[in-house]
Amino acid sequence: MTAIHPVILCGGSGTRLWPRSRPARPKPFLDLLGGRTLFQRSLDRVGDLARFAPPLIVAGAAHVDAIEEQATMDGGARLLVEPAARNTAPAIALAAHSLAPEDIMLVCPSDHHIANEAAFLVGVERAARLAREDWLVAFGIAPTEPATGYGYIRIGEALDDGHRVARFVEKPDLATAQAFLASGDHVWNGGIFCMRAGAYLEELARHRPAMAASVGEAMADGENAGWQWRPKAAPFAAIAGESIDYAVMENTDRAAVVSANMGWSDIGSWDAVLAARTRDAEGNSTTGRAELVDCRNVLVESDGPRVSAIGLEDVVIVVDGDEVLVTTRAGAQAVGKLPGATGK
């Protein structure tokens, strides 16, 4: 069986993880779970050379330094530098262009967490088998709550290794999300995709011909610099940015979904960070100097000052440079709207 080509997308500013996430230091490059950043963990997950080819990393120029600090190119990894941020459909097309048409791509965000890697790998094998039959495969996550911040996929008729997609639904309102949860036939769209490189480009050309042409032009006139490939800026910058969901998945009649119970989290808030962390008997987790007295389910992140906490429950404390955040776990969703997080 031929190796699968991981495509690691480095997007996601993560304003809800302010003040640790900042414009110059976005979410993928933060050590939020201990030891390895989300980006490094994304590489680690696809690091088994028996299954995977060296990764293709797709990122903006602003993040090249962070990537070169955190990743090694020794194993044959390549870096595709997006001339401008144009969402996932063009980014994935850059990667597809730099592979052979028959190569199987596994597209992975670099700012999510997957707790159960074995289940992930089983899902990848199933998705790859579907991709070899020219299905464009999304990964579905069994929903655990009526989340309104995710896209949903309605599962259609069964295939050998998954299901057809009945339809994609963008972020629903709460009543709709509750109905989806009750229905049992909707899954979250995890943002992970598997497809043949040529199949993706064919579907992109069918549904977004201008985008496909611009990406082709940008790649044809690009230049090589060490492990970096730099597509030409002007044609890429002219693209109207669009997600793979909108541009391709919702339009193709070859969309499939593989559901995997892999402990997925988009680490979308400090509450989710705490949930994904290793915790002590009281449910607390600390990074940096911290003294907790009579605290439960408390997350402390400090880049220097000592944090002393007494009597707190379900609270997150983040100290980062000249910013201190203290929020209830329930309030963590609102962090992205704070003046600090919006650059004020």
Add this chain to the structure above:
Amino acid sequence: MTAIHPVILCGGSGTRLWPRSRPARPKPFLDLLGGRTLFQRSLDRVGDLARFAPPLIVAGAAHVDAIEEQATMDGGARLLVEPAARNTAPAIALAAHSLAPEDIMLVCPSDHHIANEAAFLVGVERAARLAREDWLVAFGIAPTEPATGYGYIRIGEALDDGHRVARFVEKPDLATAQAFLASGDHVWNGGIFCMRAGAYLEELARHRPAMAASVGEAMADGENAGWQWRPKAAPFAAIAGESIDYAVMENTDRAAVVSANMGWSDIGSWDAVLAARTRDAEGNSTTGRAELVDCRNVLVESDGPRVSAIGLEDVVIVVDGDEVLVTTRAGAQAVGKLPGATGK
């Protein structure tokens, strides 16, 4: 009527107000309530020259710099430098020695808050009348809760301007405190005293003759330095430290108490700081840069970093140099036991 001589005692480390209070910057010299420090407010309260003589300040050598920054000697204030910390009985004796025997002293801690100054001044007038009749007068505070951290005074038979003290009770257990609160005839010992200087020294000589002799010796051999008077160190350092309560008030048969409804607080914790502060409609109070979202009864104190808080209720956040404290108001009593507060 002759002026009353304020004696301002600068003790009290205030470990429960860590990390704002530090060994080099104890509680009296902190701006906790906005605008003026507790020490400055203590001077302000007795600043009316129609009623009060210039103050006598009693403090350790470690605090002379802070006092000289925060007080002015222009009006005739004097500073008595304690050669060693020996509790209140010897400190007050130093002040009594530097006054004429007929002078009326008003002894005030410098780390308490009095919200109702008019009521305080009425109490002072009543206490001064009793002091002129050679009563040693304590100030009683009507208890509002069964506090176990204060001394109590049981009120005895009525005098023209107050009551005899039936007895002093040191910090009681909770059941006893509850009984005191229910009894209606117990008040908190506010640590404020009024007496004739000569009467105090006579009672001290009667009940603690060794202490009285040592203070006399230290004063006789002291030296003058500008507005400072420095008692001789050796005899003072040899004194066994004791509070005025233990050494004199509990032993004299001339103890009286004046009760005043003056909005007294010992500012004994961050919870008490919040209670004494001017607050907004949500009950919040902030010093320094702060952004509060959906917060109630939250105190923020920051010496620099911006503090952003979401969804908190009854929480105190203090940022001071390399220390960050986050505690529930109920937990604020335990701040003094934190490693940071105990110098670890």
